[in-house]
Amino acid sequence: MEILVCVKKVPDTSDAEVILRSDGKGIKEDDLAFGINEWDNYAVEEAIRIKEAHGGRVTVATIGASDSEDVLRRCLAMGADEAVMIDGAPFKGSDPYGIARGLRGAVTKGSYDLVLAGALAGDDGFAMVGPVLAGYLGWPHATLVTSVAVEGAKVAVTRELEGGLEEMLRLELPAVLTIQTGINEPRYVSIMGIRKVRSKEIPVLDLTAVGLSAGEVGGNANLLRELALAVPPAGKEAEIIEGTPAEIARKILDIVRERGGVA
Amino acid sequence: MQPFREVFWNIGHHYIFYSLAALATAVFLFGLSRRWKLWRSGWLDKRDGGFDWRLVLERVFLNGSIVKGDPLGGITHLCIMWGFILLFLGTVLSTIDHWIISYLRGDLYCVYAFVLEAAGAALIVGLVLAYLRRYVFKREKMVTVIRDHVVLILLFFIAVTGFMVEGFRLRAQTLAWREPSPVGQWIAGVSGLSVPGAHLAHRIWWWIHAISSLSFIGYFPFSKFIHVVAAPINVTLEGMHLNSFLTLEEREALKSDFSFRELLMLDACTQCNRCTVVCPSSIANEPLSPRKVIDETGRFVRRKWGFGLVPRRGEAALAKADAVEGDPVWFCTTCSHCQRECPNAISPMDVIREIRTARIEGGEGVPANIQEMLESVYKFKNPWQGSKGKRMDWAAGLDVPVLSEGASGTRCFYVGCTFAYDSRLQEVPRSAVAIFKAARHGFAVLGKDEVCCSEFIRGVGEDGLFTELAGQNADAFDRYGITEIVTPCPHGFHTFTNEYRRMAPAMGARTVRHVSQAIEGLLASGALTLENRGERTVTYHDPCFLGRRNGVYDAPRNVLKSIPGVRVVEMKRSRERSLCCGGGGGRMWVEAGEGEKIAEVRVREAAGTGAETIVTACPFCFTNLDDAVKTAGFEGKIVVKDLTELVAEYLPGKRAD
Numbered sequence: 001m002e003i004l005v006c007v008k009k010v011p012d013t014s015d016a017e018v019i020l021r022s023d024g025k026g027i028k029e030d031d032l033a034f035g036i037n038e039w040d041n042y043a044v045e046e047a048i049r050i051k052e053a054h055g056g057r058v059t060v061a062t063i064g065a066s067d068s069e070d071v072l073r074r075c076l077a078m079g080a081d082e083a084v085m086i087d088g089a090p091f092k093g094s095d096p097y098g099i100a101r102g103l104r105g106a107v108t109k110g111s112y113d114l115v116l117a118g119a120l121a122g123d124d125g126f127a128m129v130g131p132v133l134a135g136y137l138g139w140p141h142a143t144l145v146t147s148v149a150v151e152g153a154k155v156a157v158t159r160e161l162e163g164g165l166e167e168m169l170r171l172e173l174p175a176v177l178t179i180q181t182g183i184n185e186p187r188y189v190s191i192m193g194i195r196k197v198r199s200k201e202i203p204v205l206d207l208t209a210v211g212l213s214a215g216e217v218g219g220n221a222n223l224l225r226e227l228a229l230a231v232p233p234a235g236k237e238a239e240i241i242e243g244t245p246a247e248i249a250r251k252i253l254d255i256v257r258e259r260g261g262v263a
Numbered sequence: 264m265q266p267f268r269e270v271f272w273n274i275g276h277h278y279i280f281y282s283l284a285a286l287a288t289a290v291f292l293f294g295l296s297r298r299w300k301l302w303r304s305g306w307l308d309k310r311d312g313g314f315d316w317r318l319v320l321e322r323v324f325l326n327g328s329i330v331k332g333d334p335l336g337g338i339t340h341l342c343i344m345w346g347f348i349l350l351f352l353g354t355v356l357s358t359i360d361h362w363i364i365s366y367l368r369g370d371l372y373c374v375y376a377f378v379l380e381a382a383g384a385a386l387i388v389g390l391v392l393a394y395l396r397r398y399v400f401k402r403e404k405m406v407t408v409i410r411d412h413v414v415l416i417l418l419f420f421i422a423v424t425g426f427m428v429e430g431f432r433l434r435a436q437t438l439a440w441r442e443p444s445p446v447g448q449w450i451a452g453v454s455g456l457s458v459p460g461a462h463l464a465h466r467i468w469w470w471i472h473a474i475s476s477l478s479f480i481g482y483f484p485f486s487k488f489i490h491v492v493a494a495p496i497n498v499t500l501e502g503m504h505l506n507s508f509l510t511l512e513e514r515e516a517l518k519s520d521f522s523f524r525e526l527l528m529l530d531a532c533t534q535c536n537r538c539t540v541v542c543p544s545s546i547a548n549e550p551l552s553p554r555k556v557i558d559e560t561g562r563f564v565r566r567k568w569g570f571g572l573v574p575r576r577g578e579a580a581l582a583k584a585d586a587v588e589g590d591p592v593w594f595c596t597t598c599s600h601c602q603r604e605c606p607n608a609i610s611p612m613d614v615i616r617e618i619r620t621a622r623i624e625g626g627e628g629v630p631a632n633i634q635e636m637l638e639s640v641y642k643f644k645n646p647w648q649g650s651k652g653k654r655m656d657w658a659a660g661l662d663v664p665v666l667s668e669g670a671s672g673t674r675c676f677y678v679g680c681t682f683a684y685d686s687r688l689q690e691v692p693r694s695a696v697a698i699f700k701a702a703r704h705g706f707a708v709l710g711k712d713e714v715c716c717s718e719f720i721r722g723v724g725e726d727g728l729f730t731e732l733a734g735q736n737a738d739a740f741d742r743y744g745i746t747e748i749v750t751p752c753p754h755g756f757h758t759f760t761n762e763y764r765r766m767a768p769a770m771g772a773r774t775v776r777h778v779s780q781a782i783e784g785l786l787a788s789g790a791l792t793l794e795n796r797g798e799r800t801v802t803y804h805d806p807c808f809l810g811r812r813n814g815v816y817d818a819p820r821n822v823l824k825s826i827p828g829v830r831v832v833e834m835k836r837s838r839e840r841s842l843c844c845g846g847g848g849g850r851m852w853v854e855a856g857e858g859e860k861i862a863e864v865r866v867r868e869a870a871g872t873g874a875e876t877i878v879t880a881c882p883f884c885f886t887n888l889d890d891a892v893k894t895a896g897f898e899g900k901i902v903v904k905d906l907t908e909l910v911a912e913y914l915p916g917k918r919a920d
Contacts, residue, residue, distance in 0.1 A: 016648075016650040017650065017653070031650045031651045031652030033642040034642070187629075188623060188634045189626060190623050190626070190725060190728070191641070191728045191731055192511040192512070192726070
């Protein structure tokens with residue numbers, strides 16, 4: 001089983017104060033901490049588990065500059081066999097279509113049975129690259145995957161639907177799956193583990209190597225146009241209920257009743 | 264005729280005895296050499312030379328650490344140990360007398376006989392006490408397995424048959440003198456045997472005594488008696504302080520997953536359970552028992568390598584991560600109470616840490632919360648996912664010299680992550696700044712260049728991450744020409760003193776003081792004066808990394824006693840016996856079980872002193888105790904304060920709360 005996992009380096013914005021750039025087209029990154037996209041981490045772990053169970057090789061790919069190398073090395077330390085970097089400079093400003101075209105080049109350079117990607121990225125949150133990549137490749141795909149079982153030339157997956165429902169699908173290989181968090185428990189990667197793969201060579205693919213020309217990537221080739229980023233207006237201030245715990249409980253019950261929460 | 268004792272009196276066929284003795288000795292030496300080779304298969308850590316004879320005298324020969332806190336246990340062990348040693352020496356002296364030079368005659372013989380008589384009696388008294396302790400008094404949480412019976416019964420049998428042989432001999436012999444052997448005389452009297460009967464009884468029991476003694480010699484290196492060899496070596500090594508830090512890269516090049524010291528510790532353990540009795544995790548009924556960790560790791564090594572057998576060259580490295588099953592190792596708070604309590608200087612804490620390292624490097628079996636914390640430290644350089652931009656938020660509105668923003672100074676105030684990012688605890692560095700300013704004590708902070716001290720990262724076992732961040736702070740100290748570090752965090756204090764010193768002499772060359780020591784100095788020199796703000800009773804909770812780990816007990820107490828109007832009362836468990844808050848070793852990030860939390864046990868104890876304030880000097884202690892005050896229902900009855908914060912309340916001119 002040859003598996004390619006698409007990963008991305010993103011800023012951790014869970015607890016950080018996000019400040020817009022003055023041009024309104026991005027956020028200030030100076031004080032932000034960067035790391036592997038959380039969804040991608042689950043995807044890498046899942047790929048390694050499939051490899052451990054069925055044999056084969058895991059390759060990780062990213063589109064980025066040399067500062068994304070640490071993310072690839074982290075994946076190698078986790079157990080990926082190879083890493084590929086697609087030079088990110090021409091992709092500056094690319095929308096998910098442009099990124100997917102770049103990744104298509106990495107996929108077609110090898111002979112992969114399965115491509116995994118995170119269901120979405122923690123920074124822009126498009127959740128598009130996986131499905132669009134599948135479209136370009138002409139492969140079947142499933143998104144928000146919460147379990148994967150390889151069955152010969154097919155793969156059985158469950159997907160997360162709304163309201164706690166799950167959909168079970170069987171796809172022909174090769175296929176693209178986008179992985180939801182919680183599908184597994186990613187192993188810990190120690191600093192020592194990362195240091196051990198320090199000298200492993202990571203090939204860098206330029207545009208021609210992924211079969212693209214300059215006109216097919218970058219902001220000008222985008223199908224999506226970003227107009228502006230804005231901080232959502234602060235919502236109405238929360239109401240603080242005061243009193244003894246018993247009184248508070250009673251008031252909460254009244255509110256829930258009033259709004260039809262309790263029959 | 265002079266008093267003396269004829270060796271082999273009434274005994275023939277000496278060759279049988281000598282053959283058996285040779286066999287027993289061979290088995291003994293074989294077992295011992297196997298053990299020694301097993302220990303030597305571990306790697307050696309570098310230690311400061313110096314043989315600490317005081318420690319060896321106190322711990323090994325006087326059993327000081329057993330007597331302390333458990334006098335009956337101490338007396339029991341002293342009786343058995345000295346009885347055993349003297350009887351062994353007696354046999355050696357007798358052998359010399361028989362084979363080399365005959366000197367045990369006359370008065371010297373009488374002294375010799377009497378001393379051995381006393382040693383035998385002491386041995387029997389000790390063994391009876393041991394049995395009483397184990398089965399009648401049932402000392403707290405004492406654990407007994409078959410091996411414990413075997414050693415006690417075997418020794419008892421040897422001691423009793425020894426006296427019987429002596430008694431029968433005295434009954435059978437017609438001596439021109441009276442031997443100074445009251446027990447033997449007594450047995451001779453009550454035996455009621457005829458002289459020929461005593462001859463026969465003597466011969467039979469002599470052989471039984473001889474064979475059981477020789478069996479004991481052979482069994483020795485394979486039983487818990489191996490502690491007789493392992494423990495003194497281990498105590499000696501403890502006295503030769505560790506002064507090296509092997510990085511994981513250096514460890515990779517070594518032949519074994521275990522160090523000499525670790526393998527030695529596993530054999531030095533007698534399963535006395537003192538460690539578990541004081542372990543905060545065990546006290547809170549969590550799944551960790553340090554005794555069990557040593558037991559299981561010892562079994563693991565023996566299972567893997569046979570009974571004291573050495574692994575063949577090239578054999579795959581031990582999967583140390585599996586030495587102890589399941590989660591218990593993640594409950595250790597690295598409070599070091601187990602190590603402190605162990606009479607044989609064993610450190611279950613360090614064995615646990617090593618197992619954690621093996622798991623971390625293996626990547627599996629690391630609790631999710633610990634992983635998340637480690638990821639945070641890797642990404643954000645602090646465990647609280649605080650962004651770099653917020654590192655100086657604590658100083659809002661204060662005029663603080665920041666080195667990363669161009670200020671200068673050689674005394675660095677190292678704030679620490681929790682004090683910098685926790686909104687409640689930010690009051691502590693703010694108070695420190697107020698105190699330093701009041702005392703005109705110069706300082707500067709690293710600002711954005713400050714990263715996590717990573718002490719608990721090392722405690723968790725992620726040595727790679729620890730060395731990386733410890734190096735980053737050290738580089739920053741170098742870059743700004745820092746000569747002195749003052750910190751309110753005992754964990755940073757520990758890293759900058761002990762770990763830095765072990766990592767490189769240059770790194771450990773700076774003066775490092777906990778803020779309590781700095782304040783103590785300012786008060787002593789008169790640079791700082793405090794005002795009376797009314798009567799207040801406080802109790803001081805020793806943070807493990809200030810107290811037990813670094814011996815700083817008096818500075819915070821002296822500071823408290825210098826505050827006019829403040830009265831200090833001590834908890835039952837204080838100073839080296841202080842109970843951990845439950846927050847060290849990464850435990851801040853491990854979910855506690857269902858039962859009473861460690862910190863709740865502690866708050867209950869503090870409330871029992873009648874104090875209205877628990878003072879501590881550590882961000883983890885503060886957080887845990889403060890939470891426990893709420894969860895254990897002590898809100899309104901007792902409050903938790905950091906020492907620095909408390910001192911600042913008494914600064915001249917400051918409005919009383």
